[in-house]
Amino acid sequence: MKQIVCMKWGTLYSSDYVNRLYHMISRNITPPFRLICLTDDPAGLDPRVEVLPCPTIEAPPPFNNTGWRKLNIWASRIGNLTGELLYLDLDVVIVGNIDDFFTYGTDYVVMRNFTTPTRRIGNTSVFRFPIGAHPYLLERFLAAPQAMIDKYRNEQTYISGEVSQMTFWPEPWIRSFKEHCIRPLPLRAFLQPRLPPGVKIVVFTGNPRPQEAAEGRWPVTRWYKRIYKQIPPVRWVQENWR
Secondary structure (H helix, E strand, O other): OEEEEEEEOOOOOOHHHHHHHHHHHHHOOOOOEEEEEEEOOOOOOOOOOEEEEOOOOOOOOOHHHOHHHHHHHHOOOOOOOOOEEEEEOOOEEEOOOOHHHHOOOOOOEEEEOOOOOOOOOEEEEEEEEEOOOOOHHHHHHHHOHHHHHHHOOOHHHHHHHHOOOOEEOOHHHEEEHHHHHOOOOOHHHOOOOOOOOOOOEEEOOOOOOHHHHHHOOOOOOOHHHHHOOOOOOOHHHHHHOO
């Protein structure tokens, strides 16, 4: 049984993101598999998605509702689950078969953080781990949350700095939409973003999200960023993110 887990809390992502993730997995995996969603609101989820409560985390606001909350995945127990879990963020697009993610490497296997390629930092958008293998990651944080927040920029940097063992996925398997797919200026405004060869999962960090990329929108906070943050509706996102 291939086990995949995701997390959804608050209102940033709707149940539709979880359902689309389930459908993408089902088209790109050899059964059997199960998708477990840790959430505080199961309304609207596909009944084939298994649901567990999403734990809160003892951290000062606003960090208690940011990526630091993902540290709960490292608890000694997650419901009645056993074995290994493949964790996927909700803002990923699966474009190829993911069977290899269940057999490659041992212990904690994670994607490289592409914005810091010379540093040993894993991006926790896609990682696999044995349940209960590293409970100290959660315990150390809970013992001194503010100190860890002051020391590390975010949850994935904290894990990379504190975990005892870490392996990176082969880089062609996972690509970043903004780092590896969109075209350079001025071509990005009208040429389709690339889908690199050998890629299985494309991760979307920040904006645009998959829905926005499918529609050809790139939300910006300042007007002048519209000059360089432009993309056409992305056909391969439309075809796969459903």
